[in-house]
Structures are given as structure tokens and as C-alpha cells.
Amino acid sequence: MVSKQPFEAVVSAHGPTVLRVCRAVLGPVDADDAWSETFLSALKAYPELPAGANIEAWLVTIAHRKAIDVTRARARRAIPAGDLPEIAGTTHAESDDDLADALARLPDKQKHAVAYLYLAGLPYGDVAGVLGGSADAARRAAADGIATLRRTYPGVAARKAAAPKAAASKGETR
Amino acid sequence: MNTNDDLISGLARSTDAAPGQLTGLRARLADAAQRDGILDVAYRIIDSPVGPLLVAATEAGLVRVAYTSENHDAVLQSLADRISPRILSGSARLDNVARELGEYFDGHRQSFDVPLDWRLSAGFRSIVLHHLPEIGYGDTASYAAVARLAGHPKAVRAVGSACATNPLPVIVPCHRVVRSDGSMGGYLGGVAAKRALLTLEAA
Numbered sequence: 061m062v063s064k065q066p067f068e069a070v071v072s073a074h075g076p077t078v079l080r081v082c083r084a085v086l087g088p089v090d091a092d093d094a095w096s097e098t099f100l101s102a103l104k105a106y107p108e109l110p111a112g113a114n115i116e117a118w119l120v121t122i123a124h125r126k127a128i129d130v131t132r133a134r135a136r137r138a139i140p141a142g143d144l145p146e147i148a149g150t151t152h153a154e155s156d157d158d159l160a161d162a163l164a165r166l167p168d169k170q171k172h173a174v175a176y177l178y179l180a181g182l183p184y185g186d187v188a189g190v191l192g193g194s195a196d197a198a199r200r201a202a203a204d205g206i207a208t209l210r211r212t213y214p215g216v217a218a219r220k221a222a223a224p225k226a227a228a229s230k231g232e233t234r
Numbered sequence: 235m236n237t238n239d240d241l242i243s244g245l246a247r248s249t250d251a252a253p254g255q256l257t258g259l260r261a262r263l264a265d266a267a268q269r270d271g272i273l274d275v276a277y278r279i280i281d282s283p284v285g286p287l288l289v290a291a292t293e294a295g296l297v298r299v300a301y302t303s304e305n306h307d308a309v310l311q312s313l314a315d316r317i318s319p320r321i322l323s324g325s326a327r328l329d330n331v332a333r334e335l336g337e338y339f340d341g342h343r344q345s346f347d348v349p350l351d352w353r354l355s356a357g358f359r360s361i362v363l364h365h366l367p368e369i370g371y372g373d374t375a376s377y378a379a380v381a382r383l384a385g386h387p388k389a390v391r392a393v394g395s396a397c398a399t400n401p402l403p404v405i406v407p408c409h410r411v412v413r414s415d416g417s418m419g420g421y422l423g424g425v426a427a428k429r430a431l432l433t434l435e436a437a
Contacts, residue, residue, distance in 0.1 A: 066314045066321035068277075071263070075256055083249040092259060099263050103320055104272050159241075160248035178242045179249060206238055213241055 063111075067103055070115060075099070077180055078119050084175040085127045087164055094130050098123040117186040120176055124190050131168070155213060162212035170205030177202045264325035274318035276327040277310065282339050283434070284427040287404070289331050292317065295349030296331055299402050301423035316354065335404070341437060344371035346405050354401035358389065362396035369410040372435045376414040398422050404431065 078098055082091035101122050109118060163171060169191065176187045177198070188198040267273035275297070277290035288306045290298040290313055297317065300309040314321055330348050337343035345367070355363050365383045369375045375383075377393045384393065397408035403423055409431040413419045421428035 063311060063315045064319040066275075066310045067319055068310070068322050071260060071322070075260065076251060079251050079256060079259070080246070080249045083251075084245065088252075092255075095259055096262055096266065100266050100270065100272075103263075103267055103322070104270070106319055156244050156248040159244045163245065163248070174245070178238075179245060206241065209241055209245070210238070213244055 064106070064109070067106055070102070070106070070119075071099060074116055074119050077116065078123050080179050081120060081123055081175050082127065084163060084179050085124075085171060086130055087160075090130045090134065094123060094126045097126045101126070114186065116180065117182055117189065120180050120182060120186075121190045124172065124176070127172075159209065159213045162209050166205050166208060169201045170208070173198050173201035174205040174209070178206075260322075261324050264322045267320070267322055268325045268327060272320055273322055273325060273327070274320040275313050275322075276325040277313075277321065277323050278328040278332060279306065279323075280328075280332050280335055282335065284404075284423060284430050287335070289328055289335070290321075291327050291331065292351045292353075294351040294353075296402065296405060297351040297354060299404055301403065301427065303424055304422070338404070339434070341434065344435075348405070350402060350405070355396075355399070358384070358386065358392055359396035359399060361385070362393050363400055363402070363406050363408070366397075366400075366406050366408055366410070369407060371407075374410045374412045374432065377411055377419070378414055380411055394419075410435075 075095075079091060079095050082094040082098070086094055098119060102119055109115075163174070166174070172191055173187055176182050176190055177184070182190070184195040184198050184202075187202070188195040191198055191201070264273065264276065268276070271293075273293075275290050275292055277288060277298075280287045280289055285302050286306075288298070288300040288309055289296065290300075290310075298309065298313060300306060310321060334343055334346050334348055338346070352360060352363075362380060362384045365380060368383060369380075377390045377397075378387070380393045381387050381389045386392070393411065397411050398420065400406055400408040400422060403409065409421060409423075409428045411419070418425060418428055418432070
């Protein structure tokens, strides 16, 4: 029998990454609940998880489902005019603020692909597994998401060049 | 992908946890797990005059006390293997144990009344351990005397190995078992810890 590490060690090793993913996908307000529900579900199912399973991908999969639940619940109670007003203005630096805002406004699939690929560091295959499509589709969604974010967040080089806003948002696609 | 490093760092910064956020979430998780009945083993590390003690409890009661000499990580792994990997720190389950141990080390408590889960000891060793609380606070008994208590006067060596593998040291007082000549004999927490406990109880 391959022994399974105490769940406390799983929380220590993956808790920060899962919280980051929850914050990226849901914003800071709903992230706490999603994190809690993710780890509570994971703890329940942990004894049955096959030994040698990729724990991080497993946790992100659970977090993904919880996030979808939260998003649906949020849509049900949303006021018609509100486009995620609670997301803005909760992070520190200004440009990161804009970035968080832009991330929140991405289509869900792109937002999820960017979060799982770049913040959780999962390989394309695992991201596809979580999202339920092909690796190519995951790659495209992530690339499209990054391209959109790039327009919001021109980067150091672009800022130095002080490129006019209109030109920057038109040209930069990678 | 390198060209997006600044963007990814920005995303990482904008999703950084707030200070103390994870600590709060982990405490909440342990409470929720306890509430849902899926916290099979709760544990805590308690500072004591004989060094940090790991205390672990199932729903049934205190199941393990371990000195650092036993390697706490290894002890937790063995709890995961033998009982369940559903192990978390930080629940309120150990509050009474922590309080009673604190009172004991302050000299204000002579016996423990927290519920015990004996599942980690079996057979003759378990019989021996069940008799140890009969040796009162401040007293000692020889390995031979404990063998007689346990109904097997010749099993002196088995008493020694029962003490050496006691899953609940301090609480189940194997430190009160000494050699017939009055010398201390060994101790799973180290001879210095045994001496410290006997000195505390003699005060």
C-alpha cells in the first residue's frame, strides 16, 4: 500500500495556490467560500483518491466546480445593471487593480484557462481535463485571454515607449 | 511565454492572499470538518517543559501523544496509515487535553480525565498500559511490579516493550515505571524527560 499523506500536508502544500485560483476566477469576495467548500469536499473524498493521483489537478477540478456553482448563484441574485462591481478597488497597486478588473471581465472559459494554466501552473492536458475540452481548445482559450489582458496591461516596455492607447490596444495581440 | 512574465506576475500579485487569510480559512476548515463529522484525526502541538508534544484525537478520544524524538511528521504519517488520512490541525477538539496538560505541567493536576482512544495498542501491551494509571502521581513501580499487576509476573521484558511503545505517554504514566534497583530505566521521550516528569511529580 502506498501511503497517503495527512490531509493537513495537502492543505499546506496546495492551499495557497487554490486560494489564488479562487481569487482569480471569482474575485476576492467569493473566493473564501469557494476555497472552504473545495477543501471540505476534498477532505471528504480524500480517502478514496487513488494513490499517486495529481493532487493539485484534483483540487483545481473541485475548485472549478465550486466556482461554477458560485458564479451561477451570483447570476441568479445579480441586479441587471451590475457588472461585477465588487471586484474593483480591492487590490493594491493601480495597474494590478486594472488587471484584476480585466481578468474578472474575461469570458469564463478564458478566465479559467488563464488561472489554471498560469496561476496553478497546470499543464495544458490537465487544464483541458478540468475545463472538459481538448488541450488545443485550452491553449486557445488561454492565449485569447492573455491577449485581452495584455491590452489592459501593456507591460513595462510598452509603458516606456509611451505608446498612444488606441495604437496599443489595436496592435498587441500576443 | 517569457514575454508574458510581467503580466503573469501582475496576475499573481492581484490574486495574493490577504495577510492572515489562509490562517483564518484553515481554522474555519477544521471547524467545518468537525461539524460534518469528517475530521477523523485532529492534532495540535503543545509546548511543554519536556519539549513540544504532539497530541492527536479521534472522535472517540485522545489517541496519540508524541515527543519530538519520535519525529512528529513520521507520527502524523503513521496516524494517516493506521487510522485515516483525514487529519487536520487547529480544531477545538484538543482544547481539554491542552488545558489538562498545562495544569499538570504547572503542578496543579495529578490525573487526567480526558477520554482515551486505545486503538493504537493491542494485546498484552494494551493490558499493561491499562494498569499504569494505578501507579499514583508521585509514585513509581518497578517493571516486575507492573508485570504482576498485569497478571503475568514473568513478563517483565514485555512490560518494558509496552512502555517503550506507549502511544499515550505522560497521560498514561509509563514514566512511573522504573528498574527494581531504583534506577530510572529507559524512556521513549528520553531519560531527561522521564527525570523531569518524576521530579515534577515529587515536588
